[in-house]
Amino acid sequence: MPTRLNPYLSFDGNARQAMEFYRRVFGGELALNTFGEFGTEGEQADKIMHAQLETDSGLTLMGSDVPPEMEYTPGTAMTxxxxxxxxxxxxxxxxxxxxxxxxxxxxxxxxxxxxxxxxxxxxxxxxxxxxxxxxx
CATH class of the missing domain: 3.30.720.110 (Signal recognition particle alu RNA binding heterodimer, srp9/1)
Structure with a gap:
């Protein structure tokens, strides 16, 4: 696989909804993995640990929910x-x-x-x- 550069977006609990929205916008295949699939229990279990959207036109967009122990700071340094x-x-x-x-x-x-x-x-x-x- 060649090296590629693609955005990785962070969300505050709504990564699933956001990535499903981007799939409707761009099409393609969306893979979602939850924290629960990797052993996390409780409220965080259903949150998205990693999402990857691969489109037919070659776009790749990744994202995840920020776990509670990490700071979520939406910013304007990336577009x-x-x-x-x-x-x-x-x-x-x-x-x-x-x-x-x-x-x-x-x-x-x-x-x-x-x-x-x-x-x-x-x-x-x-x-x-x-x-x-x-x-x-």
């Missing part, structure tokens, strides 16, 4: 960026990700010629979508 020239695919992702979220930059043509938008989805994950325009 997930989607870019390419498949207008229908990227607009579809944009529409799904921004639905119920906060749009900071509407998806529209920008000064550099591409369509670009930025939002934070309903789970607090920041996204940027850039649709490249054909050269010429």
């Amino acid at each position: 997930v960026s989607l870019s390419g020239d498949d207008v229908d695919e990227l607009r579809g992702y944009w529409n799904a990700l921004s639905d119920g979220g906060i749009v900071s930059v509407p998806l529209e043509r920008q000064m550099w010629g591409d369509e670009f938008g930025a939002c934070v989805d309903r789970f607090g994950t920041p996204w940027m979508v850039n649709i490249s325009q054909p050269a010429g």
Whole structure:
């Protein structure tokens, strides 16, 4: 397997819902493992220890719930960026990700010629979508 770089998102108890949402957005196969599968009992047992979404278009997104003994600090130091020239695919992702979220930059043509938008989805994950325009 070649080396790959992919986002790993942390959630405060709603990783299952978030990753299932991302599966609806991007399609693909979602694998979910709970803390209980690895011996944790009690309230934390049903929380997600590791989730991995592999899409048909080659995207990989991972995530988990932060255990109570670790600090959960949502931040703005990381944004997930989607870019390419498949207008229908990227607009579809944009529409799904921004639905119920906060749009900071509407998806529209920008000064550099591409369509670009930025939002934070309903789970607090920041996204940027850039649709490249054909050269010429």
